Amino acid sequence: MLGTNKTVSMRKETSTNAFNEKLITDSCGMANSLRVLGGRWKPAILCRLRYGIMRYSELKKSIEGISERMLVAQLRELENDGLIRRVVYPEVPPRVEYQLTALGSTMEPMLIAMSDWGNFYRMETEGKQMTSEVSAP
Secondary structure, rough: OOOOHHHHOOOOOOOHHHHHHHHHHHOHHHHHHHHHHHHHHOOHHHHHHOOEEHHHHHHHHHHOOOHHHHHHHHHHHHHHHHOEEEEOOOOOOOOEEEEEOOOHOHHHHHHHHHHHHHHHHHHHHHHHHHHHHHHOO
């Protein structure tokens, strides 16, 4: 099941939209990366797991605003894509830990570069946005 993404399976695989998405992701590495990393929550999850193993409850507490349902869904997708590993310990209460796989760890330079660029972009656009708000009549 490696490399499957739930968002694609929610559409008919024979639809024009699904066909176009496959065409783009098969021919463009950046589009394929964004398909795997897409969404609001996956980058936040991956950035936290860059620093090491985390329990489910730690992840939930560290990502403000994410619902349990969404966290579970995003973790499942990342696991199905081979980027994270879920380890369940047979204890009472059950302990579940998440960590990056070797494949997931290869994304570290990209995640750092995306974070750096996002911070740069925020600083650049916030200054321009404030300037245009001040000069508006």
